[in-house]
Amino acid sequence: MTHLLEVAGVTRRFGGITAVDQVSFTVGEGSARAVIGPNGAGKTTLLDLITGFTAPDEGTVLLDGEDITGVAPHRLPQRGLMRTFQSARLVPLLTVRENVMLGAHRFTRSRFLSDGLRLPRARREERALRARTAELLDFLGLTPFADRPAADLPAGAQRLVEVARGLSGGPRILLLDEPAAGLDDTETAELADALSAVHAGGIALVLIEHNIDLVMKVSDRVLVLDAGGVLADGPPEEVRRDPAVIEAYLGAAT
Known part of the structure; x- marks a missing residue:
């Protein structure tokens, strides 16, 4: 086995x-x-x-x-395999939503050029990523904080953002x-x-x-x-x- x-x-x-x-x-x-x-x-x-x-x-x-x-x-x-840490390793100036989205980078195939030109594949990937992120934020009760900078959250909420980011990588x-x-x-x-x-x-x-x-x-x-x-x-x-x-x-x- x-x-x-x-x-x-x-x-x-x-x-x-x-x-x-x-x-x-x-x-x-x-x-x-x-x-x-x-x-x-x-x-x-x-x-x-x-x-x-x-x-x-x-x-x-x-x-x-x-x-x-x-x-x-x-x-x-x-x-x-994904991991979280004892101290939340968030990007302080990014929003909670953006921090969670960072965890799903392995799912995105678009590159700099297609992203910059807003080609269809890049747009589809972003829509799917935002939908997945919204589900995770709701799942962990973080939706009210979605558009706030991560640095503004109390320590406990930052821990939950770290968990959400870990899950976003599937x-x-x-x-x-x-x-x-x-x-x-x-x-x-x-x-x-x-x-x-x-x-x-x-x-x-x-x-x-x-x-x-x-x-x-x-x-x-x-x-x-x-x-x-x-x-x-x-x-x-x-x-x-x-x-x-x-x-x-x-x-x-x-």
Whole structure:
């Protein structure tokens, strides 16, 4: 069986510190995998290894059975893998709508000349892109902000714009680095509903998150990292009851 994403024995050292230590896991087509752990457990470094921002010292990353270890990050959206970041990486002076549209660049075939001359293909692509963007803005409750500069939005709304931009690329798998950071309880609940709908629509998710309620609602399996290594891996409720996980991470959250 070929998994959509397979991470096999990835390790990354920084000087004498092993940030990620022989981590392996798989993500099936349309499934949702959460990665949790205390601060400094290696979660974001793991995403960096998967998405080519950092090269592993050992191990491989496969996407649909193809080795993508070390592939440049800008090439991965063409293969159906998109990622968000802990801090929203938006273009501040562009509107929310324009920021979301940037995520769909892999779908546009028109080039500078046809765009400048407003040739039919360029016009068709722009109409389709605007329609898709409008759907995503509505889906994430961002329509009221569509024509405002991204810099004018509160931090929580900027996080949702980052998620919308990730979805605009039509990914098969979306990796999210703490998408609920900066969101209040209402915004987090809305995000959980949106990600559950994304998951139900067949897009696979890899979710790094500290909000356990969000993790429990969205994920099929949970991988727990501690000091760079795998502490536990299993269904959410099973992991939540694991004594080692409780001691290392969950504590009073359970």
